[in-house]
Amino acid sequence: KNQVEQSPQSLIILEGKNCTLQCNYTVSPFSNLRWYKQDTGRGPVSLTIMTFSENTKSNGRYTATLDADTKQSSLHITASQLSDSASYICVVSDRGSTLGRLYFGRGTQLTVWP
């Protein structure tokens, strides 16, 4: 069964600290994996995409990793800011074609305290 599991479910950190969010998937075949950020009351926004051949990709203070062998991805946030408080959703695509399906994780709710 194709699934996407995220951990932890929720996380509280102090401003300026680093944190790492995890995403494990069983989706096959695999095309790509995206991390989305969803602020409260808003729609999700894409942070980064990882394809099969990519191990690490950075977008400012966000760094995503992908291990396609173990089917794991992580999102590392450096020097957290209050504006990082949001839900982070991992989404895996199985084919990347027009008919490809998307599998969503339940998200990690991150709260950054001052």
Place this chain on the structure above:
Amino acid sequence: EADIYQTPRYLVIGTGKKITLECSQTMGHDKMYWYQQDPGMELHLIHYSYGVNSTEKGDLSSESTVSRIRTEHFPLTLESARPSHTSQYLCASSALSNTGELFFGEGSRLTVL
């Protein structure tokens, strides 16, 4: 910033009423979607469209219907709302590409009393 708009943002209605949630995008995307999102749960696909006059049901059984008469417009209609329809509804669009980035609207929060 994504050019996809949803109205209304918030709606509180009584049981049995008919409602339409509007979604419009100005990016010329062929693919459009409706997702349902409840707190702490993953997004569930309820409808999608590959283009004009194309609509398909998603994974989550829904009593809603959609139409795609114009590329930019993808409204969702509930003929008779029930309390079980209370949820957040997210509209999204994407271009026909292998990377398939979704661009989401702000969402419509529906409460049925």
